[in-house]
Amino acid sequence: MTASPTPRDPCPLRLDGVVKRFGDFTAVRDVTLTIDPGEIFALLGPNGAGKTTLIRCVAGLARQSVGAISVFGFDTVTEFRQTRRLLGLVPQELNFDPFFTPHQSLMIQMGLMGVTPDAAWADQLLETFALTDHRDAYTRHLSGGMKRRLLVAKALVHRPRLLFLDEPTAGVDVELRKDLWAEVRRLREQGTTIILTTHYLEEAEELADRIGVIHKGRLLLVEERDALMHSRRRPGQALLDLAAPLDQLPEGLPPGAELRRGGRQLCSPWSDPEELERTLRRVREVARIIDLQVERTRLEDIFVELIAEAEQR
Amino acid sequence: MGWNLTGLKTLFMKEVRRFSTVWKQTVLSPLITTSLYFLVFGVALGSRLKTIDGVPYIEFVVPGLIMLSMITNAFLNTASSLFQSKINGTLLDVLIAPLGATEVVLAYVGAAMLRAFVVGGLVFLVAVAFTGFHMAHPGWALLFAVAVSASFALLGILAAMWAEKYDHLSIVPNFVLTPLTFLGGVFYSIDMLPAPWDTVSRLNPVLYMVNGLRYGLLGSSDVDVLWSAATLCALLAVLAATTWYAVHTGYNIRD
Ligand SMILES: Nc1ncnc2c1ncn2[C@@H]1O[C@H](COP(=O)(O)OP(=O)(O)OP(=O)(O)O)[C@@H](O)[C@H]1O
Numbered sequence A: 001m002t003a004s005p006t007p008r009d010p011c012p013l014r015l016d017g018v019v020k021r022f023g024d025f026t027a028v029r030d031v032t033l034t035i036d037p038g039e040i041f042a043l044l045g046p047n048g049a050g051k052t053t054l055i056r057c058v059a060g061l062a063r064q065s066v067g068a069i070s071v072f073g074f075d076t077v078t079e080f081r082q083t084r085r086l087l088g089l090v091p092q093e094l095n096f097d098p099f100f101t102p103h104q105s106l107m108i109q110m111g112l113m114g115v116t117p118d119a120a121w122a123d124q125l126l127e128t129f130a131l132t133d134h135r136d137a138y139t140r141h142l143s144g145g146m147k148r149r150l151l152v153a154k155a156l157v158h159r160p161r162l163l164f165l166d167e168p169t170a171g172v173d174v175e176l177r178k179d180l181w182a183e184v185r186r187l188r189e190q191g192t193t194i195i196l197t198t199h200y201l202e203e204a205e206e207l208a209d210r211i212g213v214i215h216k217g218r219l220l221l222v223e224e225r226d227a228l229m230h231s232r233r234r235p236g237q238a239l240l241d242l243a244a245p246l247d248q249l250p251e252g253l254p255p256g257a258e259l260r261r262g263g264r265q266l267c268s269p270w271s272d273p274e275e276l277e278r279t280l281r282r283v284r285e286v287a288r289i290i291d292l293q294v295e296r297t298r299l300e301d302i303f304v305e306l307i308a309e310a311e312q313r
Numbered sequence B: 001m002g003w004n005l006t007g008l009k010t011l012f013m014k015e016v017r018r019f020s021t022v023w024k025q026t027v028l029s030p031l032i033t034t035s036l037y038f039l040v041f042g043v044a045l046g047s048r049l050k051t052i053d054g055v056p057y058i059e060f061v062v063p064g065l066i067m068l069s070m071i072t073n074a075f076l077n078t079a080s081s082l083f084q085s086k087i088n089g090t091l092l093d094v095l096i097a098p099l100g101a102t103e104v105v106l107a108y109v110g111a112a113m114l115r116a117f118v119v120g121g122l123v124f125l126v127a128v129a130f131t132g133f134h135m136a137h138p139g140w141a142l143l144f145a146v147a148v149s150a151s152f153a154l155l156g157i158l159a160a161m162w163a164e165k166y167d168h169l170s171i172v173p174n175f176v177l178t179p180l181t182f183l184g185g186v187f188y189s190i191d192m193l194p195a196p197w198d199t200v201s202r203l204n205p206v207l208y209m210v211n212g213l214r215y216g217l218l219g220s221s222d223v224d225v226l227w228s229a230a231t232l233c234a235l236l237a238v239l240a241a242t243t244w245y246a247v248h249t250g251y252n253i254r255d
């Protein structure tokens, strides 16, 4: 068998009332969620929120205590052969087999996934993830970032239609992180649906079409990234560097505006572009602006706020 | 969707490669150990011992020594490979693959049996060098070799799944396998034991294994060969069913 099964349902993933308990402890509480075909979905949450546990349930590494999970319309428990063939997983924990080289690892994983091993495809994957130079090295001699890239390559050997990336950029340097995200975008363009977790929230903000926030096993919110950024948006801040120091604030600036650095910098909140324009005009009447920085609300700010709200409840 | 035969073949080859790349440790060292047994029990002591059932002592111990090496190697292959991959996390590669319990068990057991046959075969060749070639009933010899290596490969899987640390894993060879094999008539005939030990010995499954192979190679046995074969096949069936179920439900390997 080389071809992957034809989806029974276009929906890549459906979670229906999923609960996962470990003894008395409940790691995932009643999660219901539908993933759209071809989207990049970021699952965010603090340490121990239940992200990995949820992913493990989908991949068959764990079994939910209650509820049902389906991948492209196949049930992950009763039709695991179909679901596992359709999904790929980059696990959070580095794991590597010291016996095999990167090329061998990819060939073996292809076979295990039920795909006839194809050496050229393995080489192409190594090339994509900048591992060609280490094709025949001992895996234990790879650096941490290389091992993680090998894990991503391994997750792609069977060309999955649904890909889980559980903190794929932990320990990967800036440049390769950018490459990795470019690769993720390319996969999405080819029709792969992607679910990722990361603690680098700027990555999620940049990449994700939708964002889900999970806290203590409960899904707090699922929203389109743009809608979330808009609805939760707080006043931004404009930082104006002035040519000469000011003694006092110009008249008519929004409340909260203040002078810093001995009057050389003016910091003013803004909530819409017109307000920012008015501020700039006022300041320019009394001083020359030599630099301007505008800060918008970041996903990180929204995330911190959401978690704080959830803690209070 | 049917069985994942590509996956089964890959897992089998992966396990074979694992023991063959470290063949000095997995194949050579048991060979040296058993050759030492031959020297000590067969050549040095054997000349002072009389024949058993008309068979010279050095020939009498051959089937037992072959069984001993097959049992140990079949068990160690599945137990150490599975346990290591469970601890270092590489078992994940197998657990996320579309492999059913049948394929997983067949691949692990197949590779372990291959190792048991390679080592057992080499021990047999060493024995031929010491004692000459004896093969009274090849069919029976093969049947017992297959049933024994499969049983202990299955037991190795169960032990690896159950164990949480290395100490747990060594309990089985130290406290179960070694006593059972030494008391299982490898070095003596149970007819030589006083009552009630000759009867107690009959509860030891290794006795049937050793005597089964002894019948296959030398044509003599302490116990009825049909009875031995039936006992072993029953044991194999129970172990196979238990192991399949444990792998199917992911006992201690899936959360
Ligand atoms: N096998 C297990 N047995 C018992 N508890 C577990 C097990 N696996 C996870 N947990 C618990 O479940 C909770 C969720 O863990 P999980 O790994 O899913 O968190 P996470 O959101 O992935 O966190 P992180 O961001 O740190 O990776 C944690 O409290 C963890 O201790």
Ligand SMILES: [Mg+2]
Pocket: A051, A052, A053, A092, A166
């Ligand atoms: Mg995690």
